[in-house]
Amino acid sequence: DGHLDIRAQGLLYRVTLWETPILAIVSELYYRHIGATPDWTHVERVTRSKGELMRNHKATFSIFGMRRRFSFEVEDRVTSLLKESAGNCLFGTSNVHLAHKHGLRVSGTHPHEWIQFHGAIFGYKMANYVAMEDWINVYDGDLGTVLTDTYTTDVFMRNFSKKHAMLYTSLRHDSGDPAVFIDKAVRRYEELRVDPKIKYIIFSDGLSPEKAVDIQQLCGDRIKASFGIGTNFTNDVGGGVEPLNIVMKLWKCKMTAKDDWHHCVKLSDVGGKHTGDPQEIALAMTTLGIKQE
Template sequence: MIIKSILDTDLYKFTTSYAYIKLFPYAMGTFTFKDRDETEYPDAFVEALKEEVKAMSSLRLTTGEIRFMSGACRFLPPFYWEWLSSFHFDPEKIRIERDEQHHLHVEVSDFMYKVTLYEVPLLAIISELRNRFFGNVANMEQICSKLAEKVQLSDEHKLTFSEFGTRRRFSFNVQDAVISYLNENAHYCAGTSNCYFAMKYNMKPLGTHPHEWFMFHGAQFGYKHANYMALENWVNVYDGDLGTALSDTYTSDIFLSNISRKQAKLFDGVRCDSGDEFLFTDRLIARYRELGVDPTTKTIIFSNALDFDKALQIQDYCRGKIRCSFGIGTNLTNDTGYKPSNIVMKLARCKMNVNQPWKECVKLSDDLGKHMGSDQETEACLYELGLK
């Protein structure tokens, strides 16, 4: 059994789930899987995946887990954990199949506050099974040797980072070993996005909101208003907590033009998850100054497929201009000598209630090739935003 706890996921899945409960309790959505490498999966892979999904259905939140999360996440009310203690993954909600080209297709549909919880565990399962089926074996001695070098670089240069590697980890055991080492040795590791390991190693769980929050708002309220309304609604739920704004759902150009002075002052900073980090830094600083906000009081969290050498270059560039931190995922939990899986699950469609028609969801990106959505809806989105 690969997923051993409902907490074996990223914190922002719970914060987003609660935001849906509070503001959009009847909204429904569908998440779809995409393998950007177009991997050909063997016949037995689908059956193994279905067995893992079936095993997930037995997971329940424990009293100890509720106690830890209630103490670590004051911004989530007790009733949310009470509700989550009754939640279970439902295999009937998950459609898994393989097409004629042996490409994997996975789709999950449910109320938004529930369906969002499936994304990270499913990706973690697929990533680990993929390694098993293709005969990839982790060399723990090699992993620890590389990890020691990364931690030494972080300590020497006071480079603050968080572990963000659940969804594309090599395996549960590799992530466990990595976080254990970080907890004992990395002086500038701020925490982990994985709530299970945060509890196991008494670390701080970290995270705010995902692209899906903005994609939902774009589909329901229009792409021009998506960034502004998504941030306003986040403030309505969390009243200033969890104050890192995701900047690239509809390109950083659109985000920077949409962000208001109130939002720029209220949010602690932004997360940069695609594009040229150095260019984005310059443009964000300029926007803060334009809005009368001191950029040295704000923070950029960089999280776009980083390694520690790249993070150090970015830190040097930001010094004296703006604060920075780093969310590092695959380079920590899947740096094994094998090519990591390039897989995602994104919100494909949503509706406000069962009586409304489905609306397609789109995610643009500052990186070429990372747009998500049908060609027709992506074109419509680009046109509405004046990007085409």
């Protein structure tokens, strides 16, 4: 039907890692197929400008741009340019190879799949809680950023305990109004008697440097902010080229090979952007007390 459909099946800790290289390959091959080429003068100019903007506003960020990049060559050059122009405000990159090549930190968070799996196996009401507990048991406080919107932020905040508020360094915002999210995060930390000023929100929802600066001002001195900026860095190549809207999500899972498959769903903070089997989405929303749109 004119759509590319790619499926990966296997053990979760292996399958999850396929998302980024698969989508990067799809994106790069698409632009080769249509004969698009980067305007390198544009890339150099806008990337330096973006890096300087972040540095001038002392806004800390990481590059989250591998999945929908124009090409490896573009991401490599953009990473080098941002390292030069943004200075210490560039915290790192989620691309492990380019982190090694350019002497940067590896920076990222766990994906929605981690919590989707827990929802399918342990139930939607306990998904965030058990997922956070399992992460803590493995990493013992390291890799301390937690995604909040797999089953909506409101549901997450009900599962976010004093223990989690202390052990996790930051919350990741990936959908919905950032101003509303800031209010909810600060309020929950205060309810748990944890000072929000020592915690971070990692914003990563379709950001540009301009949006990041605006969000940093919204945070003010209430809570710290950092940013994961992706496609705006690695697929801004001029010439009218538009980034692809491509994604991979966990669709089904089971505990052992003999078990039946369980549907896996994601409930976005933005209405109409839920993913998964429609009947399972309705079940999850009913279970969690979320009103149907």
